[in-house]
Amino acid sequence: MKLFTKGLLLIALPSAIELALLGVVFDMQAQTARAVERSSDSKQILYQAAALENPMLRQVARVRAGIATGDPSFMDRHAAWIDISDRLARLEQAVADTPSQVARVVRMREAADSYRQQALSVAQSLRTGATMKPFVTLEGGELPARVVSFRQQLGDFIGEASRLEAERNATLARTRRLQQYTLAGAVIGSMLLWAGTAFAFARGIGRRLDVLAENAQRLASGRPLPRPLAGDDEIAALDAALHRTSALLRVADQNQAALKASLQTRAQELARVNETLRQATQDNEMFIYSVSHDLRSPLVNMQGFSKELQVSCDELRATVVEAGLPDVEHKRLTQMLDGDVQESLRFVRSSVTRAAGIIDALLRISRAGRLDYQWQRVSVGRAVARAVDALQKRIDERAAVVVVRELPTAWGDPSAIEQVFSQLLANAVNFLDPSRPGRIEVGALDGAPDAGASAVAARTRTYFVRDNGLGIPAAYMSKVFRAFQRLHGEVAQGDGIGLALVRRTVERHGGRVWVESAEGAGSTFFVTLPDQPLRH
Known part of the structure; x- marks a missing residue:
């Protein structure tokens, strides 16, 4: 049996x-x-x-x-x-x-x-x-x-x-x-119940069970197992299963060691890729800075030469007047000097000015990624108050109302955070709808952890700047934070990098920025900032 x-x-x-x-x-x-x-x-x-x-x-x-x-x-x-x-x-x-x-x-x-x-x-x-x-x-x-x-x-x-x-x-x-x-x-x-049953079993199969238990302990501790038990009963089948399990565990240990080595190799590769990306970003910023800096000299030269050409044209115009040329020749030269040449000079000066503006914008973007921040506890309320004071003249000109709610503190660089809110407030003032009274509100959402924020920040605060201005078309929403993208250019002047600098500054603080808007109804810009030191 x-x-x-x-x-x-x-x-x-x-x-x-x-x-x-x-x-x-x-x-x-x-x-x-x-x-x-x-x-x-x-x-x-x-x-x-x-x-x-x-x-x-x-x-x-x-x-x-x-x-x-x-x-x-x-x-x-x-x-x-x-x-x-x-x-x-x-x-x-x-x-x-x-x-x-x-x-x-x-x-x-x-x-x-x-x-x-x-x-x-x-x-x-x-x-x-x-x-x-x-x-x-x-x-x-x-x-x-x-x-x-x-x-x-x-x-x-x-x-x-x-x-x-x-x-x-x-x-x-x-x-x-x-x-x-x-x-x-x-x-x-x-x-x-099972104690009584075990006692009944122990009389006939105690030794074999002891061997099986010893083999199980060996398997649990990772020690090699002795020879399998003889026989064809269930204990022998279990012992054989323990031996098969031991063999599979040895294979699994070998696979785990190989996987660990592979993971270490991949981790090293990832570290090298991250270092390459960091170096590439740094090189890109240095390239932008160097190119922008080097382009200033030829632009200055072009500006100077355009002024020299203007002086030469004025002298040539005086010479033509003094030369007493026939009316036909005098009229032709005068039209050339006052028409085509002057238009070309104005085009050159306008192009130089635009190029200088683009270079200045590139330099500002480059510097934003290389500034050393002074990390400390920042009173966001005082930073916003200073930004509002700086914009007060433009706010009065637009007959707008600015409402500042209670704002919790944040962790970051005071100057950088003030620049973020200054840019957002300036945008809100610039793009108010002249057909209705302007209203701008600055506040903070309830202090709950932000699930979409950077993992390096244990907790963040979410602030907002809301206006009832012109709003942003849906087709333009994906381009709002790109550099040199300008909307409503006929309403306000600018180089189109303000919101790009805002995003760069906020991301360096471990936060994020986004916008919700409806064309003709206004916009709300949201900014998350850490409320405690970042953990690296």
Whole structure:
């Protein structure tokens, strides 16, 4: 009889008992899983409910701001209402098994929809010039009646959800205790059952099991195994499997060593490639600097020679006048000197000026990549204030309003960060829409880690500069941060490298910059900066 057959006969009874114990354990695990799921659902419901109040209060603030300023654009945030509706829909789905909570969500949606209709009526009245007196009355008090109703229903909902959460947490605790007791009993019972079975087996196969255990220990410690056990029973089959496993592990160790060597080689190659790229970037910057610097001399010469040619033309014109030439010759020479030659000289001087501007821009781009930053804690608020002061004359000329919100500090170079916001503010001022009052806002998003930021920064802050200017066409969005790309050239002068310098500076700080814009509605530039030292 095979060892397996003997073993089945010896363990049939304890196995049946153990299966029953396992069934009890699995049932308790299922009950615990259901309790955990219900508790987790309660926490999620509370979180979703708690996140509903702020969006509604922000809509109240926008309605009141629209009434106060007479500007209906404050109430054009349809996405916010859609977000509130989506949140209520998710909340209703989450409490579908609790009719009383569903009813509260329905009442909250009714209050929110009613207030939304009120907000739309306010916006329509503002656009048509109707009186705001009825709406001022409706908006009177600390909060509108519909919003008060919304908050009351939300408070009742959260209270009931908290009570349900407490009940479910208590149920979960009881279920877990019962699960622990059940599991302990099953483990102890299983140990006792199998101890008796093992004792029965040990009488006839103790030595072979000891050899098998020793081989398993050898395999675990990486030592070579002795000769395989003789026989054709299951222990011999297991011992043979251990020997095969040992052989496979030796092959795996060899493959791992080869893979490690290959990875080290690839790492060295990658390091060399990175060094090559770094050197190439440095060489490129040096090339730009050298070429730009060397081009200045011939441009200066061209400018000087164009002035000499102008002087010579003036002298030649005087000579022609003094020579007393016939009228035909005098007219022809005068037209040549005052027409073609003067136009050519103006073209040369204009081309030299443009070339000089391009060279200066290239030098600025080159220097931006080679400056040594003085890393320190930077007050972004003071940096923005200095930038606004420097642009105050242009801001007054445009009759624009600049609003600066509270700005958290950042880690970086003070001068570089000030230049970033100076350029963004200058762009916003330059491209305001002259057909409407200009408004520029500088602020910061909530202080959450930025998932798209550089991995060297453990945490970043996101700032924004928002304007209601001309906006950026969708086709031009991918070119905004490229050098020498200019939009609305008829509105403002420039060399087209400001935003390229902004991106270069921000990336050297370990952050990133991007823009969201709609043509004719304005633009918002976002900048992320580290709020603690970079880790290299």
